[in-house]
Amino acid sequence: MKRKINIWLLVSFVIAALLTLWIYLKLNEHVGDISNDSAMDSAEFSPCSDYRILQYYQIGTYYQGGKKAIKTELLPKIKTDGLPKNGLLTVRFVVNCQGETGYFRTKMIDPDLKDVATPIEASKHFYGLISELKGWVPGQIEGKPADSYAQIAFKLEEGKITDIF
Structure with a gap:
């Protein structure tokens, strides 16, 4: 028993x-993980693995030429229509193992650090510009390219982008 x-x-x-x-x-x-949202994300983009997506600084994902090259490519093309005059717009996204970008998400804060709603059209404009950047070098895990998150922040002052970092 x-x-x-x-x-x-x-x-x-x-x-x-x-x-x-x-x-x-x-x-x-x-915190900060981005899940696929079929209403928002392109069906053409997908991460290379089902494994958890790591942060860019954990595996060394970078853009060829660094932030300076990103500024050079993006600044002439940016339109700030529909955005507040001042604030910080952050676009977070995934760089897959092939250097493609997708799963874009936007967050904006004003100078008082309060959340600001980002108009959908403005978000799509920034998503399009970032997806045109073709110099992403995926990070590696044990010598193999891997998916990772990346982000680009845009500083708005008086309705103009004054810095990209």
């Missing part, structure tokens, strides 16, 4: 532990 109870308790414990681990892995999202 005692043996049956011990076996039952052991099996119950193993099942509970496995269930807890499974729930943890399913629900464990990291």
Whole structure:
């Protein structure tokens, strides 16, 4: 009788532990993770793996020529129509293992650090400009190219972009 109870308790414990681990892995999202949103994201873009997407600084993702090259390519093309006069617009996105970009998300704050709604058309304009940048070099994990997040911030002053970083 005692043996049956011990076996039952052991099996119950193993099942509970496995269930807890499974729930943890399913629900464990990291701050800032971007999930695919079919209403927003292009069907043409997809990450190369199902593995968690890492941050650019964890695996060394960069743009050829650095931020200076990004500024040179983007500044002449940027239109700030529909955006507030002052603030900071951050576009966060994924660079996949082939150097393609997608899963764009926008956040804007005003000079008082309060969230500002970004008009959809303005967001799409910035997404289009960033997707035209073809110099992304994906980071690597154990010598293999990997997906990672990247971001570009635009500083607006008096209705004009004064800095890109």
